[in-house]
Amino acid sequence: MPKDLITGGLGFLGRALARKLVEMGKEVVVFDVVEEPKWEGHGKEKVKTIRGDIVHLPLILEALKAQEIETIYHAGALLPPVSEQNLHTAFAVNVQGTVNVLEAARLGRVPKVIFVSTIATYGLGLPPVVNEDIPQRPRNMYGTTKVCGERLGEQYHRRHGVNFRAVRFPPILGAGRRDTAPSAFSYLAIREPALGRPYTIYVERKDSIPVLYIQDAVQGLISLNGAEESRLKRRVYNIHGFSLSAGDLAEMVKKHIPAAQISFQPDPAIMDIIRGWPVLDDSRARQEWGWQPEYLLEGSVKDFLSEVRANPSAYP
Numbered sequence: 057m058p059k060d061l062i063t064g065g066l067g068f069l070g071r072a073l074a075r076k077l078v079e080m081g082k083e084v085v086v087f088d089v090v091e092e093p094k095w096e097g098h099g100k101e102k103v104k105t106i107r108g109d110i111v112h113l114p115l116i117l118e119a120l121k122a123q124e125i126e127t128i129y130h131a132g133a134l135l136p137p138v139s140e141q142n143l144h145t146a147f148a149v150n151v152q153g154t155v156n157v158l159e160a161a162r163l164g165r166v167p168k169v170i171f172v173s174t175i176a177t178y179g180l181g182l183p184p185v186v187n188e189d190i191p192q193r194p195r196n197m198y199g200t201t202k203v204c205g206e207r208l209g210e211q212y213h214r215r216h217g218v219n220f221r222a223v224r225f226p227p228i229l230g231a232g233r234r235d236t237a238p239s240a241f242s243y244l245a246i247r248e249p250a251l252g253r254p255y256t257i258y259v260e261r262k263d264s265i266p267v268l269y270i271q272d273a274v275q276g277l278i279s280l281n282g283a284e285e286s287r288l289k290r291r292v293y294n295i296h297g298f299s300l301s302a303g304d305l306a307e308m309v310k311k312h313i314p315a316a317q318i319s320f321q322p323d324p325a326i327m328d329i330i331r332g333w334p335v336l337d338d339s340r341a342r343q344e345w346g347w348q349p350e351y352l353l354e355g356s357v358k359d360f361l362s363e364v365r366a367n368p369s370a371y372p
């Protein structure tokens with residue numbers, strides 16, 4: 057049976073994607089540099105974990121040789137703040153790693169490569185809503201390497217016929233996130249009260265960020281993979297979930313956890329960053345392959361809480 061391979065499959069998005077693919081009856085190969093395969097939940101027997109580094113092409117080729125791979129979901133990457141503290145390593149993982157995945161797909165004749173890009177590929181001085189025609193001038197190394205990954209995928213598609221498809225996601229909201237990026241308040245303001253701890257949001261109530269709930273992120277990748285080729289007019293699509301204001305988030309958490317202790321202590325440096333984020337216009341993804349998010353604020357908070365309550369030890 058052909059399998060799907062997920063680079064970075066032990067990360068936040070990769071684990072959720074693997075779980076969903078297994079639920080759909082797929083067999084999954086997780087390729088990740090992390091040593092300890094922290095695989096929780098059902099479907100473990102359908103997930104094979106290979107420890108490997110995408111910076112080394114032979115390791116990816118070896119993983120492809122060992123089984124028939126139908127789709128590579130390429131989620132392995134270095135994200136901020138690590139990418140910004142190690143520019144050279146970020147280049148190696150996010151750019152060399154991506155060209156290696158594409159080269160391996162070409163040599164191994166893998167039918168599809170789905171790449172996860174980001175809102176961080178846009179930059180400063182943007183209109184409030186941006187579509188795919190707006191120039192990308194990223195402000196950090198992470199965004200710079202992801203623009204490069206997108207363009208590399210387009211080259212491999214044009215020159216070698218690799219069926220490369222990509223999405224640009226806004227920050228993803230979900231219980232399994234572990235980072236301290238500026239958007240982290242969105243998940244910590246739910247997770248900490250769910251675990252009985254107080255939380256201080258570091259932006260103003262009126263501040264709002266674009267987010268995408270993890271279940272929709274996973275569904276978006278799977279839908280793009282399944283989209284009819286003839287309907288695709290581009291290789292890279294913007295995706296939007298919903299706009300989340302800090303004040304609305306706090307109210308929603310209190311509605312579902314009446315004892316939640318959430319306070320506000322705005323940090324001007326972080327507000328400066330998030331106030332520059334645009335909303336991604338996803339109308340082309342909607343028109344061309346039927347993208348539509350299912351989770352808005354209340355649905356996301358409810359699903360998030362049920363996940364944390366079902367598995368509290370996974371969220372220390």
Ligand SMILES: NC(=O)c1ccc[n+]([C@@H]2O[C@H](COP(=O)([O-])OP(=O)(O)OC[C@H]3O[C@@H](n4cnc5c(N)ncnc54)[C@H](O)[C@@H]3O)[C@@H](O)[C@H]2O)c1
Pocket residue numbers: 063064065066067068069070087088089090108109110111130131132133134135149153172173174175224225226227228229
């Ligand atoms: N989390 C978000 O809000 C968000 C938003 C937009 C796009 N994305 C993209 O989604 C993807 C997954 O992000 P995430 O949030 O799950 O991050 P994460 O850090 O949880 O997962 C990334 C995974 O990549 C693995 N990895 C790192 N270097 C590797 C290497 N050299 N070889 C193999 N694996 C390696 C890590 O071990 C980790 O498991 C990334 O490509 C990221 O750019 C994430």
